[in-house]
Amino acid sequence: MPLSENQKQRYARQLCMPEIDITGQEKLLSSKVLIIGAGGLGSPAALYLAAAGVGTIGLADGDKVDLSNLQRQILHSTEKLGVKKVDSAAEQLESLNPDVHVIPYPRVLTEENISDLIADYDFVLECTDSFEAKYLINDACVRAKKPFCHGAVIRFFGQMLTYVPEAGPCYRCAFRHAPDEEKAPDAKKLGVIGAVPGVIGCLQALEAIKYLTGTGELLVGRFLSFDGRTMDFEIIELPRDPDCPACGKT
Amino acid sequence: MIEVRFFATLREGRGKVAQLSAEEVSCGGDILRRFSIQQEEVAILLINGFHSKPEDPIKDGDIVALFPPVGGG
Numbered sequence: 001m002p003l004s005e006n007q008k009q010r011y012a013r014q015l016c017m018p019e020i021d022i023t024g025q026e027k028l029l030s031s032k033v034l035i036i037g038a039g040g041l042g043s044p045a046a047l048y049l050a051a052a053g054v055g056t057i058g059l060a061d062g063d064k065v066d067l068s069n070l071q072r073q074i075l076h077s078t079e080k081l082g083v084k085k086v087d088s089a090a091e092q093l094e095s096l097n098p099d100v101h102v103i104p105y106p107r108v109l110t111e112e113n114i115s116d117l118i119a120d121y122d123f124v125l126e127c128t129d130s131f132e133a134k135y136l137i138n139d140a141c142v143r144a145k146k147p148f149c150h151g152a153v154i155r156f157f158g159q160m161l162t163y164v165p166e167a168g169p170c171y172r173c174a175f176r177h178a179p180d181e182e183k184a185p186d187a188k189k190l191g192v193i194g195a196v197p198g199v200i201g202c203l204q205a206l207e208a209i210k211y212l213t214g215t216g217e218l219l220v221g222r223f224l225s226f227d228g229r230t231m232d233f234e235i236i237e238l239p240r241d242p243d244c245p246a247c248g249k250t
Numbered sequence: 251m252i253e254v255r256f257f258a259t260l261r262e263g264r265g266k267v268a269q270l271s272a273e274e275v276s277c278g279g280d281i282l283r284r285f286s287i288q289q290e291e292v293a294i295l296l297i298n299g300f301h302s303k304p305e306d307p308i309k310d311g312d313i314v315a316l317f318p319p320v321g322g323g
Contacts, residue, residue, distance in 0.1 A: 040323055227261065239301070
């Protein structure tokens, strides 16, 4: 469907870019992105994808808005305390851009339901706050040959890695074994500055936009480590692990 | 010399980079002990860009990078 006059005005700042143009905008409007986790990372990611006109945004999160979320989870607001995060988010995103169809999934992801959930989407953003979920999403996306972008944060630090099937390492290539959740650094205990998931979540949205429009270079095989104290953005090349139990050849 | 690069929370109290004499350490595990890092605090140990184990040998000129598990969202 050709862009309406209203859409030409709404997306004017990106339509004038040769990397996007009308073709790229139409791709975005017909694209489907699943955001798993509507928290610190998922909030900015969802807002920027909705603003850019990604036509369908799935949001999966089983939690309700808690007062302690609002220091960083900017999709939600004080009047939404106690509301399901996916419902709070859907209202906010559809208010931001009525072009966007938001599909809420107010549930915890499991081995049983994740494959069906990701099947309909072009790209997945892994914005969760647990190692168990990160490995679950990685393994399901690898099995389904579904590209996704991993993000994680703690204190002033953030990290990202984008997976594209057959093109680079998966999360399990980089992090073979899930750490002991009891001993691993926990953002609930160690804290996080809200702007740090803001930075990483925005960059996850950018990876999705780049993938969907075929623009630029993704963080495939390139692990991004961010230190907000020093403003260091460092990219470390990571190889595929041929023995990876998720994506390896053996 | 051996260059040790710390990332994320492993930088706290250690800085970004440390230099060690090759005589001081012979494997990745020695580096962890030298900087009082428990094995479970390290999610990725790279020696010259390749995934490595604590028992893998280290030689003069190597670059070792250490990443902790980061799981917040």
